[in-house]
Structure formats: C-alpha cells, structure tokens
Amino acid sequence: MTRYSSSSLPENDGQDQFAKAFHTGPDAMVITDRDTGRFREINTSFTERFGWSREEAIGRTSLQLGIWRNQDDRQRMLDTIAATQRIDGFEVTLLTRSGDERSAHVYGCQIELRGQVCLVLTIRDITRLRAQEQALRDSQERLDLALDSAQLGIWDWHIPSGMLFGSIRAAVLHELPARDFHGPFGEFFACVDEADRRRMRQAYARLTKGPENDYQFTYRAQLGSGEVRYLESRARLYRDTDGQPLRMAGTLLDITEQVLRERSLEASEEKFASLFQGSPDPICVSRVRDGEFIEVNPSFCSTFGWQAEEVIGRSSHQLTFWADHGLRERLFEQLMRDHSLQNVEVQFLTRDEQTITCTVASRLIWVDRQLCILSTFRDVTRRLQSEADLKASQEKFYKAFHSSPDAITITERDSGRYIEVNEGFHRLTGYRPEEVIGQTSVSINIWADPEERLNMIAALKRDGFVHHLEMRGRHRDGTIKTVDVSVEQIELGGLDCLLLTARDTSELRAAEARIQHLAYHDALTDLPNRALLMDRLKQQIALLQRHNLRGALMFLDLDHFKHINDSLGHSVGDAILQMVTARLEASVRQEDTVARLGGDEFVVLLTGIDGSRMETARQVRQLAEKLRDLLAEPMLLDGHRLQITPSIGIALIPDDGATPEDLLKRADIAMYRAKDAGRNTVQLFHASMQKAASERLRLESGLRMAIARREFSLHYQPQIDSRGSRIIGAEALLRWEHPTQGPQSPASFIRVLEDSGLIIEVGHWVIEEACRTCARLLAEGRIAVDEFSLSVNISPRQFRQNDFVERVLESLHKAGLPASLLKLEITEGIVIQQLDDTIARMLRLRQAGVHFAMDDFGTGYSSLTYLKRLPVDSLKIDQSFVRDAPNDSNDAEIVRAIIAMGHSLGLELIAEGVETPEQLALLEEQGCHTYQGYLFSRPVPFDDFVALLPDGKTKRAP
CATH class of the missing domain: 3.30.450.20 (PAS domain)
Structure with a gap:
C-alpha cells in the first residue's frame, strides 16, 4: 500500500503542487475512504461533470449520491484494487445528479492518508467517444443492410x-x-x-x-x-x-x-413481329381506352384498302370501319366480359366504302401497359357469295353467272366438256359460248402450261375443291394472262359437274411487281433506295474481299437545295433531282450503283477498282471532281437558270469499314466535313473525322446538360453614340461556363445549338433573361425608356417556331418590360425563307412596340433584295467590313455604300467590331455615330455592365 502522510510529503511546496494538479485537472478526480466510500475530496471537473457541489459531496458516499448505475461495478472496482493495488481504465456507467448516464474510464490506486486507507480515483468521461463509436457501427450496419437489400x-x-x-x-x-x-x-x-x-x-x-x-x-x-x-x-x-x-x-x-429476361423478350417480340407481319390474314391491334389503332399488318392494308399511316392513330369510328356500329358495341361488351371472341361473322367497310364480310377472332392483350384488343380477320365474302349463288334460284344464278366480270364455266366432271360459259369467259379467252359448248379445255388449248392443269386436277381430287389457284391462261390470239382460278363441285340435274371461276389478275400482279419495285427504288427518280443500296453494298463488300479489289462509296448532298424548294416550289425541286439523277447515271459505269437516300442525298457505289489505297483514292477523287463539275453546270427550268453544287464525302472499301452501315456512316461524316469546309468540295474520310463527329456528339450532350444545370449566362456589350459618348443600348450575348472545362467559345457551340434544335429552348431563355435584366435596369433608374434598347440575336430556327411571336410577347409581359426597349436582330437566314410569313411575324411584333435590326448587313446576297420590304429599324454593319476599312479601299467603299443606303431609307446604323480610333473616325466621317466593340468595352457580365451606367453616364471600360 502506498502510504502518504503530511509528514511524508514535501513541505508546503509539494502539497500546493499536488493540490493544484488535483483541482485543475481536466478529468474528474476524487479521494474517498476505501471502506465507506465517503468522499474526502473532489475537484472542479467532478462538480462540472456530475453536478454535485463540494459541500454536497464531501462527507457523503457515492452510493448515497447515487452515482453508480450498477452498484456491483463499485464492488468489482474494489476487488480489482485489492488484487492489483490499482485500476487502469476500468469502464463503468455513472449517473449525474440529474440522472444522465455517463460512460467513463476509472483510473486510480489506494493510499494511506493520515492513517486512513483511501482511494485516489481519476474519472475520464468517454461518453462522446462511445456515442461516436456506436454511430459508426450503426452507419456501417445501415450500409451493410442497404447493400444487402x-x-x-x-x-x-x-x-x-x-x-x-x-x-x-x-x-x-x-x-x-x-x-x-x-x-x-x-x-x-x-x-x-x-x-x-x-x-x-x-x-x-x-x-x-x-x-x-x-x-x-x-x-x-x-x-x-x-x-x-x-x-x-x-x-x-x-x-x-x-x-x-x-x-x-x-x-x-x-x-x-x-x-x-431482356434477351428472351427480344426473341419473343421478334417472333411475334414475324408472325404479325407475315400473316396472310388481316391483323390489327387497337386500344381499349379510345379505340385507336396502334398497329396493322400488310394484309390488313391490302384487304381493307387503307395505308398503315391512314389507320394508325385513328379509331374505327373515325374510319367508318364497322358497317353496323350497334353490333360493334354489343361485341365489345361481350369481349370485355369473356375476354375473347371466336369466329364472329361481321361486315366491314373498306376504304372505298365496299362491304366485306369477315370472321373475327379477338382477345385482350397488354401493350406498353395499355389494355388493347388483338383482332384477326378472315375475309369470307367470296365464300359466302358463292354459297348464296348456289342457293339462289336458277334465274338469279343465270343472271349472276352471265353478268359476272369473271370467267365462269360449268363442265362435266368426268368428261371435262363445257356445259355453259359466260360472257366473262369470252372476254378472258376470246371464245364465244357457241364455239366451246361440247368442247374441252384441252381441245381449245386455253391453258398455257399443261402441268398447271394437272396440278389443278390433282388438288380437286384431293380436296374436292380448288380455291384461288394462280394459273396461266392463253387467249385465242396467243396472249398469256395470269388468272386466279377457283373450282367447286356441283350437281346439276343429277350430273356431277364442276363450276370454275377464273379472274384475270394480270394487272394485279403487275401492280404487285411495281409495289415490289417501289419497295427498293425511289419513287421520284427510280433509283435504288437505301434498302437496295445496303443489300448491294453488302454483296459488293464480300465480292471485293474475295477478289482482292477495292471500291468506294460517295455520299452527295446538294448545297442549299432547301432554298430552291422554299422559293421556287417542290415541282422545280423534283425536276432538279431528276436532272441530277440523269447526270449521275450518265457519268458512272454500268456496274456501279447510283442510289437516292431521300431529300437531296445521293450515294454512288463504285466497285472493282484495282490498285493500292492511294491509287484508288486518286481515281475516286478524280471521278468525284468530275461529278462535282458536272452537277454544277447550270440548269434551265421554268425560265430559271439554276446552278446546283454538291458536297461530296468518300469512304473507301474496305479501308474505311467492313460493313455497309460503317461505310455509309463514314461517307456521311466526310460529306459533312465537306459542308463545313465551305460546301462544293470533296472530302475523303479520315479517322480524325470520326473523332470530330464524336466530339460534336459530346459537345451536344454537354449542351443538353448545360441546359439542365443552368450553366448559360448573358454578357452585355454596350452600344455607344460617339457624339456624346453615351451608352444608348447593349447587345445580349450568350456565354457558357462549363463546370470542368471553363468558359466555352460561342463559335464552338452556337452552331451545334442551331443544328441540334436546342437553340429553340436556349433562345427562349435568352429572350426571357434579357427582358428580366433590362427590366431591372429600368426599375433601378439606370436606363430610360426612350434612350436605351437591348438587342437580342434571333436564330432562323427559333424565328420559324409557330409560337415565336407569342413567346416574345409573353416574355415582355412576364418581365414587365416596355416592348420598345427590346430590339430583335435578324439575319439573312431568316429573311430569305418564306418572306411573306417573315414580314407578317415582324409586323405583329412591331405593332406591339418591338424593334428590329438587320444583323451582319452586307454579307449576304439577299439583303439588298428584300431590305425595302422588311419592317426593320436599323442596320448593323458587319465587323468584317469595319475591321479593314481604314486600310482597305474596297471595305471602306462598302461601308460608305451601306451607310448611304441606310440614310436614304431612314434607318439607324450601328457598326460592329470597332476596335481602333481610326475605324471610329472613318465611320463618323461617313455619318455613322453608333457603334459597339472593344474600343469601348468587351462583352461583360451583368454586374460589370451595370457599373458602366452610373447615373446613366458613360464610363470607359477598363
């Protein structure tokens, strides 16, 4: 036992040091009698942690204060001290004066103090540590449960x-x-x-x-x-x-x-689609909710006369499909009750309002989580008609027999001699009734193929009838016709006979052949279409590989062809496409293929080229340049002298791809590179183009994310009146701050916005944001209504939206901005398309107070043509003329001409891209005093622009 007494301690210095350490320690410390547990001394930390003051604790035991949550813990502590003379990190749970539980580690030993055995205990609070450990265990347990679930x-x-x-x-x-x-x-x-x-x-x-x-x-x-x-x-x-x-x-x-599951579903869907599309019986799928057709098969279209696009999306009521709508309602109720219909006889109306009778089988199915009806039809009109004819009286039969457009004959079953023939037989064969009665088909030789006749007889013996057997008949003049033959066994006066009906289907087969041809050829030019091209390309790839030869795929797109359609009409456009077709076919070998993919896109497949890749590329480029020159030769159509130029992309076979899809895609990529290079050019595919196409796709994806993440902002470039150095307006310019790549150049993403159609959504946001910020400037007194205008660029695609005018007016109303403060900048791309519609839209906005400026004036060939008709207020002189005007006499003269024209038409003039005092001086000399450019300020964020407008006075930008 450690013994301490007052005499064993150092003098006062030692006692003072012990007392100071005891009372100022961060952990709770106590001195208690070992046997009674009565407190002899406590420190300040004990009071703070357990709530008992020194006066309340001294002289009382820990049991009396209720410190031990479990009194057995105190006995275990005493037992440990008795055995080892000390305790080191003994963990217990103690109670504060208010009853709160505290986890603690207890350290200590026993000492002898003035002849009495005492315990000196240090109590370290580990409550927070244990709580953190428990929270970590709980979090890990939740994570494990989440991962397991x-x-x-x-x-x-x-x-x-x-x-x-x-x-x-x-x-x-x-x-x-x-x-x-x-x-x-x-x-x-x-x-x-x-x-x-x-x-x-x-x-x-x-x-x-x-x-x-x-x-x-x-x-x-x-x-x-x-x-x-x-x-x-x-x-x-x-x-x-x-x-x-x-x-x-x-x-x-x-x-x-x-x-x-997905693979099984794909296989199941493929099987269903094959059965659905290939079924000889008409099949349709319609929604229960609104009765609209969602799918029909080819047999449905051929039976009822509608094209698929005429049926899908419309209900049977809208098509007047059911002859008896009351019956439809009754059958629908039965279907919903029994979930199926089996072979119900119903009459329907075809597209040309003909009534046909079908047996219908229907059942309920689910398609895309929608309850639908799958119906299968079987046309029994002819069979029912035949049955009705046979049951009719002899007079009615006679009339039907002789008035039928089909050839009908009655022959003895055993001998084959004709008993009766109708007028239709005469039209079909050229033989009159009196010439054949008593004769046989063999004696007058009306079947072109005797083998077909034997097959018909075999089928008749086997089945007892023949239905719709296709055979070839011979007219008496030798003409061969395709006929649809049906034969039934009948009895006339106890004599076994055969009733044969033959229908001339030559024109139908010719039409079917034409349809088959159209399935693989373009209707306008009769060139192979995409389907036939891909089939031939697949065959040629295999052939070239077998013979170690090369080929090429040229993808041609006519430059600005849409302008011709819009301005001169589709009839002129179609004539041009036919002339282009003739020129292409006349310029390639017979073994090559010219195809039209649609619109103004053509493909030329060149095959059987011998030589290295470099030699092949040289030959193909020469041919492409020849085609480019040939297509660029002027065309005279309806009094118009037109010139069409192509952009041509080339993919070499097999160097640029081993599949038709890859080759067509890469030729397409090369063609778009030709367009990017200024059009009317030829480009061979290179791997870097694929990377560029992928980069464009990545950029488009990034722009879609930018819209969702609101990464766009507007910068504002002041417009200055040099006569008073006043800011009289600003142009709102779109900026994009990528979260990882930083600011993006508008030159790199504006065109992608336009091509992808995202410009519609972004352009609407620009108008709304510009109106909102301009309204804020007006409310803060930074600008005046009659001394300021905010310009916003409008893309052609955005301007062509049906609701463009309404959305602009809505943005003005929403921001509370006077319309006179908004100026929309339009370009030649807007003007040259549908001029009358363009003017009508501009006038509607002008009536509301909105102003217009012609942007980049002087850079397009159509600007001067339409300028006098357009309700514009100002012209913007393009910076390409302003930049070199002080040093280039041609540019200076253009600038003077534009300014003079603007003055003569009473239009305001704004010069873009003014960067030097010399440029500004030249403009002022010609009478143009309004400008924007780096000479005054770059485009700046809104707050920086506001800083340029203290009390409405101009301040030079840093």
Missing part, C-alpha cells in the same frame, strides 16, 4: 499497389470464398471472360485519358459450373494531386436475370 457488392482498388478490397457480396459474385476479399486485382477478376477483360482494360484506358471519372461496365463471369453470370460495375476514378489515377471504388450488381 440492393444485392450490391462493393470494391476498392488501390491502383499503384494493384491490391483490391472486395466485400463478401462482391467476392461471392466472382465465385470466391464468402468473406471479405483483399488481394491482387487480377485474382479478383480471374473468372472474367478474356474478351471482357480486354474490353475492361480498354474502357479503363479511355477513362484515365479523358476528363470524366465515372465508370460503368457490364461483363461476364464464368462460373465453375459452366454457367455465365452477368455483372454490372459502377465506379468512380480518384486521382492524386498530379492528376494520376490513385484508386477506384464502386459497386457490383448481378444483372444475369435482367439480361436473360
């Missing part, structure tokens, strides 16, 4: 070391032991199919080289049983401070059932 495994790969940690679920999915995995990366993925591992490495390589960090990959795990498991991994790549890959962490999900 989602059937997700997790993995974490330390890339520099190659070591990977995988959860139990992740290990089991790879058929590893059911425990946490910690080992080499390759061991974890050992069960993965080699091809998938190669693709996985390629995907990882792309990820490390690109800006993205998110990773998603589906691969196959080969199980020991031979089964294949499909796993989907989603992960994120983390990099070190130098941007190098450091680690990847992600999840793992077994999607085997989903993959197998």
Whole structure:
C-alpha cells in the first residue's frame, strides 16, 4: 500500500503542487475512504461533470449520491484494487445528479492518508467517444443492410499497389470464398471472360485519358459450373494531386436475370413481329381506352384498302370501319366480359366504302401497359357469295353467272366438256359460248402450261375443291394472262359437274411487281433506295474481299437545295433531282450503283477498282471532281437558270469499314466535313473525322446538360453614340461556363445549338433573361425608356417556331418590360425563307412596340433584295467590313455604300467590331455615330455592365 502522510510529503511546496494538479485537472478526480466510500475530496471537473457541489459531496458516499448505475461495478472496482493495488481504465456507467448516464474510464490506486486507507480515483468521461463509436457501427450496419437489400457488392482498388478490397457480396459474385476479399486485382477478376477483360482494360484506358471519372461496365463471369453470370460495375476514378489515377471504388450488381429476361423478350417480340407481319390474314391491334389503332399488318392494308399511316392513330369510328356500329358495341361488351371472341361473322367497310364480310377472332392483350384488343380477320365474302349463288334460284344464278366480270364455266366432271360459259369467259379467252359448248379445255388449248392443269386436277381430287389457284391462261390470239382460278363441285340435274371461276389478275400482279419495285427504288427518280443500296453494298463488300479489289462509296448532298424548294416550289425541286439523277447515271459505269437516300442525298457505289489505297483514292477523287463539275453546270427550268453544287464525302472499301452501315456512316461524316469546309468540295474520310463527329456528339450532350444545370449566362456589350459618348443600348450575348472545362467559345457551340434544335429552348431563355435584366435596369433608374434598347440575336430556327411571336410577347409581359426597349436582330437566314410569313411575324411584333435590326448587313446576297420590304429599324454593319476599312479601299467603299443606303431609307446604323480610333473616325466621317466593340468595352457580365451606367453616364471600360 502506498502510504502518504503530511509528514511524508514535501513541505508546503509539494502539497500546493499536488493540490493544484488535483483541482485543475481536466478529468474528474476524487479521494474517498476505501471502506465507506465517503468522499474526502473532489475537484472542479467532478462538480462540472456530475453536478454535485463540494459541500454536497464531501462527507457523503457515492452510493448515497447515487452515482453508480450498477452498484456491483463499485464492488468489482474494489476487488480489482485489492488484487492489483490499482485500476487502469476500468469502464463503468455513472449517473449525474440529474440522472444522465455517463460512460467513463476509472483510473486510480489506494493510499494511506493520515492513517486512513483511501482511494485516489481519476474519472475520464468517454461518453462522446462511445456515442461516436456506436454511430459508426450503426452507419456501417445501415450500409451493410442497404447493400444487402440492393444485392450490391462493393470494391476498392488501390491502383499503384494493384491490391483490391472486395466485400463478401462482391467476392461471392466472382465465385470466391464468402468473406471479405483483399488481394491482387487480377485474382479478383480471374473468372472474367478474356474478351471482357480486354474490353475492361480498354474502357479503363479511355477513362484515365479523358476528363470524366465515372465508370460503368457490364461483363461476364464464368462460373465453375459452366454457367455465365452477368455483372454490372459502377465506379468512380480518384486521382492524386498530379492528376494520376490513385484508386477506384464502386459497386457490383448481378444483372444475369435482367439480361436473360431482356434477351428472351427480344426473341419473343421478334417472333411475334414475324408472325404479325407475315400473316396472310388481316391483323390489327387497337386500344381499349379510345379505340385507336396502334398497329396493322400488310394484309390488313391490302384487304381493307387503307395505308398503315391512314389507320394508325385513328379509331374505327373515325374510319367508318364497322358497317353496323350497334353490333360493334354489343361485341365489345361481350369481349370485355369473356375476354375473347371466336369466329364472329361481321361486315366491314373498306376504304372505298365496299362491304366485306369477315370472321373475327379477338382477345385482350397488354401493350406498353395499355389494355388493347388483338383482332384477326378472315375475309369470307367470296365464300359466302358463292354459297348464296348456289342457293339462289336458277334465274338469279343465270343472271349472276352471265353478268359476272369473271370467267365462269360449268363442265362435266368426268368428261371435262363445257356445259355453259359466260360472257366473262369470252372476254378472258376470246371464245364465244357457241364455239366451246361440247368442247374441252384441252381441245381449245386455253391453258398455257399443261402441268398447271394437272396440278389443278390433282388438288380437286384431293380436296374436292380448288380455291384461288394462280394459273396461266392463253387467249385465242396467243396472249398469256395470269388468272386466279377457283373450282367447286356441283350437281346439276343429277350430273356431277364442276363450276370454275377464273379472274384475270394480270394487272394485279403487275401492280404487285411495281409495289415490289417501289419497295427498293425511289419513287421520284427510280433509283435504288437505301434498302437496295445496303443489300448491294453488302454483296459488293464480300465480292471485293474475295477478289482482292477495292471500291468506294460517295455520299452527295446538294448545297442549299432547301432554298430552291422554299422559293421556287417542290415541282422545280423534283425536276432538279431528276436532272441530277440523269447526270449521275450518265457519268458512272454500268456496274456501279447510283442510289437516292431521300431529300437531296445521293450515294454512288463504285466497285472493282484495282490498285493500292492511294491509287484508288486518286481515281475516286478524280471521278468525284468530275461529278462535282458536272452537277454544277447550270440548269434551265421554268425560265430559271439554276446552278446546283454538291458536297461530296468518300469512304473507301474496305479501308474505311467492313460493313455497309460503317461505310455509309463514314461517307456521311466526310460529306459533312465537306459542308463545313465551305460546301462544293470533296472530302475523303479520315479517322480524325470520326473523332470530330464524336466530339460534336459530346459537345451536344454537354449542351443538353448545360441546359439542365443552368450553366448559360448573358454578357452585355454596350452600344455607344460617339457624339456624346453615351451608352444608348447593349447587345445580349450568350456565354457558357462549363463546370470542368471553363468558359466555352460561342463559335464552338452556337452552331451545334442551331443544328441540334436546342437553340429553340436556349433562345427562349435568352429572350426571357434579357427582358428580366433590362427590366431591372429600368426599375433601378439606370436606363430610360426612350434612350436605351437591348438587342437580342434571333436564330432562323427559333424565328420559324409557330409560337415565336407569342413567346416574345409573353416574355415582355412576364418581365414587365416596355416592348420598345427590346430590339430583335435578324439575319439573312431568316429573311430569305418564306418572306411573306417573315414580314407578317415582324409586323405583329412591331405593332406591339418591338424593334428590329438587320444583323451582319452586307454579307449576304439577299439583303439588298428584300431590305425595302422588311419592317426593320436599323442596320448593323458587319465587323468584317469595319475591321479593314481604314486600310482597305474596297471595305471602306462598302461601308460608305451601306451607310448611304441606310440614310436614304431612314434607318439607324450601328457598326460592329470597332476596335481602333481610326475605324471610329472613318465611320463618323461617313455619318455613322453608333457603334459597339472593344474600343469601348468587351462583352461583360451583368454586374460589370451595370457599373458602366452610373447615373446613366458613360464610363470607359477598363
């Protein structure tokens, strides 16, 4: 036992130091009698943590104060001290004066103080530590439960070391032991199919080289049983401070059932589609909710006379399909009650209002979560008519017999001699009734193929009848006709006879052949269409590979062809396409293929070229240049002298692709590169073009995300009146701040917005935002209504929207902005299309107070033509003329002419791109005092623009 007494301590210095350490320590400390537990001394920390003052605690025991939640803990502590003379980190739960529980570690030993055995105890509060540990355990448990419920495994790969940690679920999915995995990366993925591992490495390589960090990959795990498991991994790549890959962490999900289910569904849908489309009986699918048809097969169209596009989206009531709508309602109720109909006889009206009788079978099915009706029809009109004829009286039969447009004959079954023939027989064969009665078909030789006659007799003996057998008949003049033959056995006066009906289907077969031809040819030019082109291209690829030859695919698009259609009409456009077709066919070899894909797009397939890739490229380019020159020769149509130029893209076979799809896509990419290069050019495909196309796709995807994430903003460039150095307006300009790549050049994304159609949504936002900010300037007194205008550029595609005028007026109303403060800048692209409609829209907005400016004036050939008719208020002189005007006499003269024209028409003039005092001086000399450009200020954010407008006075931009 450690013994302490007043005499054993140092003098006052020692006691003072002990007392100071005791009372100022951060942990609660007490001195108690060992046997009674009575407190002899407590420190300040004990009072703060447990709430008992020194006066309340001294002289009382811990049991009296109720400090021990479990009194057995005190006895265990005393037993431990008795055995080891001290305690070190004894964990207990204690109670404060208010009853709160505190977790604590107790440290201490026993001492002898003035002859009395005492305990000196230090109580360290670990309540917060235990709470944090419990929260961590709870969080881990919730994570484990979430992962288990989602059937997700997790993995974490330390890339520099190659070591990977995988959860139990992740290990089991790879058929590893059911425990946490910690080992080499390759061991974890050992069960993965080699091809998938190669693709996985390629995907990882792309990820490390690109800006993205998110990773998603589906691969196959080969199980020991031979089964294949499909796993989907989603992960994120983390990099070190130098941007190098450091680690990847992600999840793992077994999607085997989903993959197998999708494959099974695809196979099922393919089988259904084949049966549906190939069925000889008419089939349709209609919605129960509104009765609208959602699908019909070709037999439905041929039977009832409608084209599929005329039927789909319309109801049977709208088509007047049912002859008896009351019967339809009754059958619908029966179908909904019994869930099916079987062979109900119903009359329907065809497109030309003919009534046909069908047996109908219907059942309820679900399509895209919608309750629908699948109906199958069988046309029994002819059969019923035949039955009715046979049951009719002899007089009616005679009239029907002789008035029928079809050839009808009655012959003795055994001898084949004709008993009766009608007028239709005469029209079909040229033989009159009196010439054939008593004769046989063999004696007058009316069947072109005796083998077909024998087949008909065999079918008649086998089945007792012949229905719709196609045969070839011979007219008495030798003409061969295709006829549809039906034969029934009848009895006349006890004599077994045959009733034969023959219908001339020559024209029908010719029409079917024409339809078949049109399925693979363009209706306007009679050139092969896409389907036939792809078939020929597939054959040529195989042929060229077999004979070690080369070929090429040229993709031609006519430049500005839409302008001709819009201005001169489609009849002129069609005539041009036919002339282009004639020129192309006359310029290629007979073994080559010229095809039209639609619109103004043509493809030329060149085959059988011998030589190296370079030699092939040279020959094909020469031919392409020849075609380009040939197509560019003027055409005279309806008094118009027109010139059409093509943009041509070329893909070499097999160098640029091994499949028709790849070759056509790459020729298309090369064609668009030709358009980007200024049109009327030839471009051969290069791998870099594919990258450019992918980059454009990436940019378009980024723009769609930018709309969703609101990454666009407006900058404002002041417009200055040099006579008083006043800001009289501004142009709102679109800017894009990419979250990872920073500010993007408008030159790189504005065209993509226009081509993709996103400009419609973005353009509407620009108008709304410009109106809102301009209204704010007006409310703050920064601008005056009659001394300021805000200009907004309008794209042609945006202007052509049906609701463009309404949306502009709505934006003004929503912002509370006077219409006179808004100026819309239009370009030649808007003006030259549908001029009358353009003027009508502009006048509606002008009546509301909106102003218009002609942007980039002088750069297009149509501006001068239409200027006097357009309700514009001002002209903007393009910066391409302003830039070199002080040094280039031609540009200076153009600027003078534009200014003079604007003055003569009473229009305001604004010069763009003014960057030097010399440019401004030249403009002022010619009478143009309004300008914008870097000489005064670049386009700046809104707050910076506001700073240029203190009290409405101009301040020079920094």
